[in-house]
Amino acid sequence: MQVPPGEHERTMAFAEIALGQIRALRQPATPRNFEVWYHYATGYNPALNQFINETLARAGTLGEAEINEIYEAYLSPGRMTERIDRVNLQVMDEMDQVMAMINAAVGSSSTYSDSLADASQQLVRTQTPEGLRIIVESLVQDTREMRETNLTLEASLTASKQEISLLQENLEAVRTESLTDPLTSLANRKYFDSALIKAINESAASGEPLSLMMTDIDHFKNFNDSYGHLTGDQVLRLVAMALKHNVKGQDIVARYGGEEFAVVLPNTVLRSAITVADHIRRAVMTKELMKRSTGEHLGRITVSVGVAVLHPGDTMSSLIERADGCLYAAKRAGRNRVISETDPEMVHARQQVA
Numbered sequence: 491m492q493v494p495p496g497e498h499e500r501t502m503a504f505a506e507i508a509l510g511q512i513r514a515l516r517q518p519a520t521p522r523n524f525e526v527w528y529h530y531a532t533g534y535n536p537a538l539n540q541f542i543n544e545t546l547a548r549a550g551t552l553g554e555a556e557i558n559e560i561y562e563a564y565l566s567p568g569r570m571t572e573r574i575d576r577v578n579l580q581v582m583d584e585m586d587q588v589m590a591m592i593n594a595a596v597g598s599s600s601t602y603s604d605s606l607a608d609a610s611q612q613l614v615r616t617q618t619p620e621g622l623r624i625i626v627e628s629l630v631q632d633t634r635e636m637r638e639t640n641l642t643l644e645a646s647l648t649a650s651k652q653e654i655s656l657l658q659e660n661l662e663a664v665r666t667e668s669l670t671d672p673l674t675s676l677a678n679r680k681y682f683d684s685a686l687i688k689a690i691n692e693s694a695a696s697g698e699p700l701s702l703m704m705t706d707i708d709h710f711k712n713f714n715d716s717y718g719h720l721t722g723d724q725v726l727r728l729v730a731m732a733l734k735h736n737v738k739g740q741d742i743v744a745r746y747g748g749e750e751f752a753v754v755l756p757n758t759v760l761r762s763a764i765t766v767a768d769h770i771r772r773a774v775m776t777k778e779l780m781k782r783s784t785g786e787h788l789g790r791i792t793v794s795v796g797v798a799v800l801h802p803g804d805t806m807s808s809l810i811e812r813a814d815g816c817l818y819a820a821k822r823a824g825r826n827r828v829i830s831e832t833d834p835e836m837v838h839a840r841q842q843v844a
Contacts, residue, residue: 500748503711507531515551526560532748533719533726536673538564543719587650605632671745673723674730682744682752686806689742689756693800700800701763703753704813705733705770708792708825710749717788721781725749725791732773736766752813760799760830767795767828775826792826799831 508527509519517523529535530542538560545556552560605628612625669681677685686702693700707713707729714722726749733743733751742754755763771793779788796816800809812831819836820829829835 500750504528504531504748517552517557522561523557525565526557529565533673533723534671534678534745535564536723539719587646605629674727674745676730676734676751677742677744679744679746682742682746682754683806685742685744686752686754686809689754690800690804690806690809693756694802698757699759701755701758701760702798702800702809702813703755703763703767703770704746704796704810704817705729705751705753705767705793706795706817706821707749708794708821710791713788713791717781721779721788725779728777728779729774729791729793732770732777736769736773750817752810760797760832763797763799764828764830767797771795771826771828794820794825795828796820797828797830 505528508524508531511527511530512519512523526538530539533539541560541564542552545552612621616622616625669678670676671678689700692698707725710722710725713725726745729749729751730743730745733753737743737753737755740756741758744752744754746752753766755766758766774793775790778790780786781788794817796813796819798809798812798816816829816831816833816836819833820827823829823835
């Protein structure tokens with residue numbers, strides 16, 4: 491698969507930061523150490539970054555035990571699967587209890603039915619008032635016990651229904667968490683990939699247009715280095731909010747990687763997508779940043795945006811490649827602008843390749 495423009499540079503920058511941390515702390519360059527520091531560099535997992543920052547502030551370093559703890563708590567591939575499996579087991583246990591209660595109720599109902607049949611036969615044979623009284627008292631007692639059994643079953647089934655509903659909510663929360671970027675609350679890269687493939691297939695089947703927007707924060711690394719990760723996180727959340735507030739309900743906004751975002755625009759022609767992109771660019775540009783801890787004004791940030799539309803025969807990779815190419819053309823042209831695949835810069839570039 492062809493690597494989208496800028497992906498190499500983006501990931502190499504994260505790798506260099508990770509190796510820099512390993513060198514600074516004189517840790518072994520093992521795959522696990524590198525993975526922990528690579529995720530730290532991306533900032534994708536705020537809880538991981540917070541734990542590392544607090545540990546470094548307290549102890550000045552991270553030992554092997556802390557690295558293993560971080561990996562198991564925040565990065566272990568089985569962590570999310572274990573949580574899902576645990577909830578599934580709880581649901582199955584609850585269902586087993588429900589089935590046991592139903593079986594018990596069926597047994598009680600069968601016993602009560604047998605009692606009624608037996609009483610009916612006794613009534614035919616009984617001729618005295620005393621015999622009738624005994625049969626009626628027996629029926630009243632059986633009916634009272636059956637009623638109590640039904641009330642107990644009803645209460646137990648209601649409690650189980652509530653418990654199963656809660657477990658289903660927990661399962662949905664885990665599923666949502668696995669598809670959400672924790673810092674910005676946008677869709678993550680995993681969700682974006684599946685959503686874009688689905689949108690491409692639906693567009694090909696229906697003939698409706700599909701546009702893709704790639705957005706990158708200008709000079710974000712310099713800003714992050716100057717003011718720190720916490721302020722950098724604030725910038726990422728601000729841009730995420732601008733994206734969410736300027737798209738329609740059917741559009742999909744995702745954090746694509748680092749300071750880059752992606753927006754899938756179903757049923758949207760290129761011209762309309764360019765308009766949306768410029769609205770987002772202007773919305774970000776009008777926000778003035780302030781450092782919360784000190785009240786210091788940090789100025790404004792800008793974004794560059796690339797926009798492409800789905801062509802017949804496009805794959806996910808080819809569509810991303812064109813949109814990302816437009817994004818980097820906007821960077822080269824001076825940043826804080828929107829460039830689409832029909833702009834002269836991109837047309838000229840395609841002609842040179844041809």
